[in-house]
Amino acid sequence: xxxxxxxxxxxxxxxxxxxxxxxxxxxxxxxxxxxxxxxxxxxxxxxxxxxxxxxxxxxxxxxxxxxxxxxxxxxxxxxxxxxxxxxxxxxxxxxxxxxxxxxxxxxxxxxxxxxxxxxxxxxxxxxxxxxxxxxxxxxxxxxxxxxxxxxxxxxxxxxxxxxxxxxxxxxxxxxxxxxxxxxxxxxxxxxxxxxxxxxxxxxxxxxxxxxxxxxxxxxxxxxxxxxxxxxxxxxxxxxxxxxxxxxxxxxxxxxxxxxxxxxxxxxxxxxxxxxxxxxxxxxxxxxxxxxxxxxxxxxxxxxxxxxxxxxxxxxxxxxxxxxxxxxxxxxxxxxxxxxxxxxxxxxxxxxxxxxxxxxxxxxxxxxxxxxxxxxxxxxxxxxxxxxxxxxxxxxxxxxxxxxxxxxxxxxxxxxxxxxxxxxxxxxxxxxxxxxxxxxxxxxxxxxxxxxxxxxxxxx
Numbered sequence: 001x002x003x004x005x006x007x008x009x010x011x012x013x014x015x016x017x018x019x020x021x022x023x024x025x026x027x028x029x030x031x032x033x034x035x036x037x038x039x040x041x042x043x044x045x046x047x048x049x050x051x052x053x054x055x056x057x058x059x060x061x062x063x064x065x066x067x068x069x070x071x072x073x074x075x076x077x078x079x080x081x082x083x084x085x086x087x088x089x090x091x092x093x094x095x096x097x098x099x100x101x102x103x104x105x106x107x108x109x110x111x112x113x114x115x116x117x118x119x120x121x122x123x124x125x126x127x128x129x130x131x132x133x134x135x136x137x138x139x140x141x142x143x144x145x146x147x148x149x150x151x152x153x154x155x156x157x158x159x160x161x162x163x164x165x166x167x168x169x170x171x172x173x174x175x176x177x178x179x180x181x182x183x184x185x186x187x188x189x190x191x192x193x194x195x196x197x198x199x200x201x202x203x204x205x206x207x208x209x210x211x212x213x214x215x216x217x218x219x220x221x222x223x224x225x226x227x228x229x230x231x232x233x234x235x236x237x238x239x240x241x242x243x244x245x246x247x248x249x250x251x252x253x254x255x256x257x258x259x260x261x262x263x264x265x266x267x268x269x270x271x272x273x274x275x276x277x278x279x280x281x282x283x284x285x286x287x288x289x290x291x292x293x294x295x296x297x298x299x300x301x302x303x304x305x306x307x308x309x310x311x312x313x314x315x316x317x318x319x320x321x322x323x324x325x326x327x328x329x330x331x332x333x334x335x336x337x338x339x340x341x342x343x344x345x346x347x348x349x350x351x352x353x354x355x356x357x358x359x360x361x362x363x364x365x366x367x368x369x370x371x372x373x374x375x376x377x378x379x380x381x382x383x384x385x386x387x388x389x390x391x392x393x394x395x396x397x398x399x400x401x402x403x404x405x406x407x408x409x410x411x412x413x414x415x416x417x418x419x420x421x422x423x424x425x426x427x428x429x430x431x432x433x434x435x436x437x438x439x440x441x442x443x444x445x446x447x448x449x450x451x452x453x454x455x456x457x458x459x
Contacts, residue, residue: 008193008367010168014161016175016183022149022156026175026183029123032085036093038114039073044101066101068094086151092124122176125149132169145169147185161185179281195369203371204427207309215427220307221420223380223412224315224357226348227398231298231357232412234420239298241351245290249351256283287351295353299360308370310361311423313377317355321346375422385409385417 018026047064070090074082082090100112132145150156159175168189176184198206207215221234231239241249259280266273302310324342327335362372383390384402394402400414401407407414 007190008197009188009190011186011188012163012165012167013184013186014163016159016161016185018159018183019157022159023181023183025156026123027177028081029085029089029125029175030121030177032082033089033093033096033123034115034117034120035079035082036070036073036090037097037112037120039070040094040097041112041114043072044097044112064101066098068098070094086129086154088126088128089123092126096124121178122174125173125175127171130173147173159185178285180278180285193367197367198369200371203308203369204430207371207427208430212424215309215424216420218306218308219311219420219424220302220305220309221311221416221418221423222302222313223415223419224313224352224354225412225415226345226352227412230294230352230354231302232410232416233302234413234416236410236413237301238412239294239301241294245294249287249290252283252286256280259283291351291353291356295356295360298353298357299364302361303364303368303370309423309427310365310370310372311419312358312361312372312374313380313419314374315354315377317349321349371427373423373426375419375426380415380418380422381411383418385414385421 044064051063068091070093073079074090076083097112100109103109104111129150131148133148134143134145136142137144147159147161148155148157149159167187168191170187170189173185173187176186178184207218210218219234223232224230225232230241233239259276263273263276263280266276323346324337324339327337329335358372358374365372379390381400382392382394384394384400384405384407386407387402387405389402389404391403394400395411398411400409400411409417
């Protein structure tokens with residue numbers, strides 16, 4: 001019996017071009033869905049207060065109902081504007097709260113909190129309110145899809161968007177409005193994969209069956225640094241930020257500081273302040289898009305290489321860019337803590353797109369049956385990849401010279417080879433399975449005595 005090809009979930013994000021009328025209606029949909037989401041949060045807090053009172057009085061506990069009810073918020077006297085939008089929009093606001101609440105109960109996230117326009121500026125639209133209609137383009141003769149929004153009684157017409165790649169038909173779409181009044185439509189769709197995708201445990205089992213020479217040949221180590229080369233591989237390939245992009249990022253950083261100073265002097269609500277905010281939004285958008293472009297190109301090149309095992313350092317980026325703590329002497333005077341120097345290093349780390357490169361590589365490699373491992377990063381730049389001797393004198397700026405065996409190479413390439421050797425050792429030791437971990441933030445309770453909260457393991 002032949003094995004069936006795997007089914008993949010892919011996501012796309014296209015630039016949408018709504019009309020002025022559609023912009024007004026979509027903004028209304030976003031606001032009403034956010035209102036229902038915040039209303040469910042307030043209702044949850046009310047139930048939490050009732051639970052505390054019930055436990056204090058010795059009564060039975062009253063749990064929060066995980067439902068999709070929203071009719072209690074839709075009253076003609078208090079919220080008549082909710083009657084102007086389709087009921088599915090309001091229901092989806094309750095669904096988004098329920099999904100966030102279930103993640104909290106499973107220990108995957110914090111409790112849902114109230115949102116505003118800055119962090120809840122999208123609307124989830126289900127299949128009752130949109131349809132993709134296939135038509136033939138008279139100019140090219142190709143089959144294209146038109147996205148129609150609304151219902152029969154409340155039709156919004158066609159929402160035009162720029163499709164820069166092929167896509168499948170989804171069941172749910174999300175329409176997002178960014179700060180520059182740019183609109184995007186995003187969705188997931190299922191499609192067939194030519195090869196059978198295997199789990200990380202299966203890939204590790206197959207790689208363990210190779211001989212040492214074969215395993216080393218199909219393994220690539222990647223070293224991330226803050227100098228000219230963002231990523232250096234054990235094969236001697238360097239992936240760096242282009243000079244023109246680096247020069248633009250430096251110029252954009254100066255422009256952001258200038259716009260921030262100008263924004264602080266302008267009157268709130270004025271048109272000039274709105275123009276300055278729009279310039280800041282465009283500035284931030286360029287930096288975000290540039291870093292995503294660098295991370296996508298680097299990760300695609302690594303995932304499509306001949307390597308079947310990619311090894312990265314397990315860098316704690318959040319800890320590395322954390323602001324140093326303030327220090328005081330015995331008289332209460334503040335002492336220098338190196339914050340200015342640390343700020344420059346943190347800026348370089350964030351502009352190297354370390355975390356994005358690893359995240360993008362993981363999902364792209366998984367679609368090509370390539371295993372990605374992370375290893376401890378300690379002393380990787382001072383350890384010799386040939387003999388294993390570790391000493392600070394081995395590293396001479398951008399060159400590596402082992403004081404024991406005399407091995408000489410580029411410092412980043414040697415570090416990548418060391419990371420590759422650690423990845424092979426971890427694979428041979430059978431440490432790739434691990435245990436199930438949860439991506440949650442740890443709690444700190446400073447209101448009572450005792451040790452601080454213990455951090456929970458992260459993915």
